[in-house]
Amino acid sequence: MHHYKLRTLTLILNFIIMASFAQKKPSELPSIPWLPDPMMLKNETPIETAEQWQEQKEWVRKQLQEYYLGTMPPIPEEVKSEVLEIRHEGDVKIETVELQFGRDYKAKMTVELYFPPDTEEKLPVLMTQWNHKGWLGIALRRGYMGCLYAGADAKDDTENYGELYPDYNFARLMQRAWGATAVVTYLYSRKEVDTDKIAITGHSRNGKQSLYAAAFDERIDAVVPSSSGFGGVRAARHSDRRYAPHTMQRTMIDFPDWWIPELQQFYGHEDRLPVDMNSLLAIVAPRPCLLTAGIFDLFGDSWGLEKSYHSAKKAYDFHGKPESIQIRQRPVRHNTHARDIENFLDFLDAQFNRKQYPPFEDLLHPYSFENWKENNKNLQNASVEKADISETEKLSPEDIALIRQNVSWLLGDVRPGISYHLERSLSPGTKEDNLAAIFRTRQTIGKANRIRISPYASIGDQLYADFYYPYTGKDEYPVVIFLHEYTYAEGYGKTSWSFAEMNDYIHDLTEAGFAVLAYDMIGFGTRQHEATRFYQRYPGWSLMGKMVEDVKAAIDVAYDLPVVDTEHVILSGYSLGATVSVFAAVADERVTGLAVLDPFTPFRSNDKTIEGIGKFYKHKGLIPRLGLYAKSETDIPVDLQEMLVASDAGKSVVINERSRHFDLETLRQQLNNASKHTDLHVEYLSRISQFGGNERQKLIEMIKDFHMNR
Numbered sequence: 001m002h003h004y005k006l007r008t009l010t011l012i013l014n015f016i017i018m019a020s021f022a023q024k025k026p027s028e029l030p031s032i033p034w035l036p037d038p039m040m041l042k043n044e045t046p047i048e049t050a051e052q053w054q055e056q057k058e059w060v061r062k063q064l065q066e067y068y069l070g071t072m073p074p075i076p077e078e079v080k081s082e083v084l085e086i087r088h089e090g091d092v093k094i095e096t097v098e099l100q101f102g103r104d105y106k107a108k109m110t111v112e113l114y115f116p117p118d119t120e121e122k123l124p125v126l127m128t129q130w131n132h133k134g135w136l137g138i139a140l141r142r143g144y145m146g147c148l149y150a151g152a153d154a155k156d157d158t159e160n161y162g163e164l165y166p167d168y169n170f171a172r173l174m175q176r177a178w179g180a181t182a183v184v185t186y187l188y189s190r191k192e193v194d195t196d197k198i199a200i201t202g203h204s205r206n207g208k209q210s211l212y213a214a215a216f217d218e219r220i221d222a223v224v225p226s227s228s229g230f231g232g233v234r235a236a237r238h239s240d241r242r243y244a245p246h247t248m249q250r251t252m253i254d255f256p257d258w259w260i261p262e263l264q265q266f267y268g269h270e271d272r273l274p275v276d277m278n279s280l281l282a283i284v285a286p287r288p289c290l291l292t293a294g295i296f297d298l299f300g301d302s303w304g305l306e307k308s309y310h311s312a313k314k315a316y317d318f319h320g321k322p323e324s325i326q327i328r329q330r331p332v333r334h335n336t337h338a339r340d341i342e343n344f345l346d347f348l349d350a351q352f353n354r355k356q357y358p359p360f361e362d363l364l365h366p367y368s369f370e371n372w373k374e375n376n377k378n379l380q381n382a383s384v385e386k387a388d389i390s391e392t393e394k395l396s397p398e399d400i401a402l403i404r405q406n407v408s409w410l411l412g413d414v415r416p417g418i419s420y421h422l423e424r425s426l427s428p429g430t431k432e433d434n435l436a437a438i439f440r441t442r443q444t445i446g447k448a449n450r451i452r453i454s455p456y457a458s459i460g461d462q463l464y465a466d467f468y469y470p471y472t473g474k475d476e477y478p479v480v481i482f483l484h485e486y487t488y489a490e491g492y493g494k495t496s497w498s499f500a501e502m503n504d505y506i507h508d509l510t511e512a513g514f515a516v517l518a519y520d521m522i523g524f525g526t527r528q529h530e531a532t533r534f535y536q537r538y539p540g541w542s543l544m545g546k547m548v549e550d551v552k553a554a555i556d557v558a559y560d561l562p563v564v565d566t567e568h569v570i571l572s573g574y575s576l577g578a579t580v581s582v583f584a585a586v587a588d589e590r591v592t593g594l595a596v597l598d599p600f601t602p603f604r605s606n607d608k609t610i611e612g613i614g615k616f617y618k619h620k621g622l623i624p625r626l627g628l629y630a631k632s633e634t635d636i637p638v639d640l641q642e643m644l645v646a647s648d649a650g651k652s653v654v655i656n657e658r659s660r661h662f663d664l665e666t667l668r669q670q671l672n673n674a675s676k677h678t679d680l681h682v683e684y685l686s687r688i689s690q691f692g693g694n695e696r697q698k699l700i701e702m703i704k705d706f707h708m709n710r
Contacts, residue, residue: 026269031609033271038282039314057283063275070170070260076101076182091117101182106164109157109179114146124197124352129206130155138341149183151176172257177212184219197352208232214284222288224344227334229299233291235276238304241690242575243486246299268688271660281312286319288351294332301488302364328360364528367621375539384637390673403646406638407586410625411545419556447471448510460553465519469563470510477515478568478707479558483577491525492518501691517554521547544622551584568592568707574691585647593706594651595699598689602670603636605663641670645677652681652702659689
């Protein structure tokens with residue numbers, strides 16, 4: 001607790017310091033809702049020449065230093081060295097060396113060099129930090145010289161660099177990266193080193209600093225940032241609360257000295273950053289870079305990793321080196337194994353022309369709108385009658401039928417399936433989904449009973465779920481079907497983190513007397529691979545349509561459980577979960593309540609400072625048919641306002657009005673229009689988009705209101 005308070009105090013002090021150092025505030029910068037294009041010079045002009053690319057690299061480095069990393073001294077050109085010890089482990093020679101460099105040679109760095117036996121050739125080098133010594137054992141067996149340097153929590157010689165250079169404001173990880181550049185200078189002086197084959201790698205925070213070192217020191221020939229998360233390969237734009245519980249903000253609260261305080265002002269305004277982590281990756285080009293992370297890593301997400309990869313790959317394509325950037329996604333959480341290090345070295349061997357191995361391109365989200373259009377040419381000239389309530393005083397049954405028809409059209413052509421009904425039992429399954437069992441991503445919550453809906457008694461299309469209900473002895477409970485946000489790594493719930501708002505929400509609901517049914521939506525958590533080939537299998541359907549069908553299947557199960565009060569079936573969710581809830585409430589008349597936080601901005605908005613429909617048809621592939629209206633948003637046949645009206649459920653919507661994802665003016669207008677035709681309760685909070693205690697409490701109050709008044 002003391003440690004947490006200390007970090008919080010540091011964060012507050014950083015906010016105070018920030019005011020005196022910030023160059024430009026978010027309001028002074030243009031909104032770039034998508035990842036900045038690394039092949040647009042200063043975000044303005046397409047890059048066509050080598051000279052323009054060089055200018056772009058220098059500009060990106062300047063922006064990274066100004067907004068993320070802080071300014072660092074020049075790369076040390078002269079390094080003094082003193083051999084402290086020479087020892088042997090079997091046939092491996094190990095030298096411990098102290099380096100002195102920088103201003104008055106007061107900066108120091110301890111290095112250990114590991115030499116494989118019986119070689120006269122110049123050696124490729126694998127550089128890594130002090131706590132990854134085990135990685136070097138594998139590298140030595142593969143014929144690499146190992147270089148361990150003291151720029152890590154386990155041993156950190158960089159802690160006084162800021163004091164030595166008070167006229168530079170480089171943050172902790174940038175200080176470690178600068179120390180790594182001094183090590184490279186030293187390696188260049190060693191006759192054993194092949195200076196065309198120096199690679200740097202590290203895991204987590206060490207992966208971040210490895211990437212910084214490679215981006216700023218072109219003598220580093222290759223980089224493998226492992227599970228580097230936000231500040232490494234995951235963009236700030238994909239690190240707000242709608243995308244992942246472990247946000248940029250959360251990371252900076254836990255580790256306030258990793259980046260400069262100026263970055264904090266971009267909480268909730270990530271779209272105003274002039275460059276992002278994809279830009280950092282791009283300026284490594286054309287030198288080899290392997291992006292690697294765990295699919296179930298709580299600090300990352302597979303979708304964000306792939307977006308950074310595709311964006312940075314443009315720079316590699318420009319240089320004619322498309323296979324010099326690769327992506328390897330591991331079926332693990334935030335950890336590494338020997339097989340991973342072997343794969344890192346396979347990549348380096350191939351890039352250094354030592355041996356040839358097949359390239360890595362492990363993509364879980366290969367969807368492209370262009371491919372979808374090619375497979376759905378019959379829809380190019382689709383004519384759909386528009387359902388628009390904005391000018392309508394009174395809706396007829398035909399109006400409602402048209403809205404439902406248009407919602408169904410947007411979701412695509414669902415193929416018929418079957419409903420799997422449970423035996424009327426409170427213990428339908430005993431086993432976890434295999435991955436959930438391995439990674440222990442599910443847990444008992446509070447005092448609630450937990451039922452595993454699992455093999456041989458699963459929902460719909462072999463869908464696993466957890467059902468929680470209060471331990472009070474009542475015969476029946478109202479049920480809330482909880483739908484999660486864009487949490488790719490874990491789906492609906494965490495297990496052990498203090499910021500696990502999803503589990504807190506389930507806990508609070510059961511404490512309030514509600515049963516809760518929760519599961520991973522397709523494409524998330526344990527179901528990521530299920531979505532990979534979705535559009536090859538179902539070209540005319542949509543992922544959003546499948547998500548709605550899964551909600552229907554969940555309602556089937558709720559109806560089948562003897563402790564559920566089927567007069568009160570409520571859908572609740574945040575972000576993506578809120579969007580799915582709105583669609584499902586239209587599609588299934590058994591839904592009696594809708595309580596959602598921060599659903600989608602109206603489709604008909606043409607505000608280019610937000611992601612808008614591009615999020616759904618292009619980047620996430622959830623509703624491809626929206627892309628048919630990419631240049632005529634006002635013609636979209638159905639929107640949020642119509643969907644809210646078409647559902648018979650009691651409806652409550654909470655909006656964090658400072659969210660960068662909303663066209664707030666159009667959103668207010670549509671919610672007001674919907675209120676004229678249906679019982680709709682809307683509350684606005686003056687906050688950025690988040691799933692905090694205030695938001696959860698508002699939703700629970702609304703859900704209680706449904707239960708008491710229907």
